[in-house]
Amino acid sequence: MTSRKAESGxxxxxxxxxxxxxxxxxxxxxxxxxxxxxxxAYRLGRVIRLRxxxxxxxxxxxx
Numbered sequence: 001m002t003s004r005k006a007e008s009g010x011x012x013x014x015x016x017x018x019x020x021x022x023x024x025x026x027x028x029x030x031x032x033x034x035x036x037x038x039x040x041a042y043r044l045g046r047v048i049r050l051r052x053x054x055x056x057x058x059x060x061x062x063x
Contacts, residue, residue: 012042012049019050023059033058 016034020027033039034048039058042049 010051010053012044012051012054014050014052014055016048016050019055022052023055038062 014022016027016030019030023030030039030050034041038061039050040054042051
């Protein structure tokens with residue numbers, strides 16, 4: 001999984017499920033994008049969080 005510690009700026013506040021609804025894809029698709037490095041994820045303890053801006057960037061690169 002491509003993950004980074006949370007950096008300053010907007011907090012990574014979306015769960016995988018929230019990101020899937022936002023991007024209109026499945027949760028598994030979001031997890032696959034994280035696994036292949038297409039989407040950056042932030043691990044906060046045992047929880048994975050994503051930034052809306054990272055999701056937008058990943059979707060833009062796909063089109």
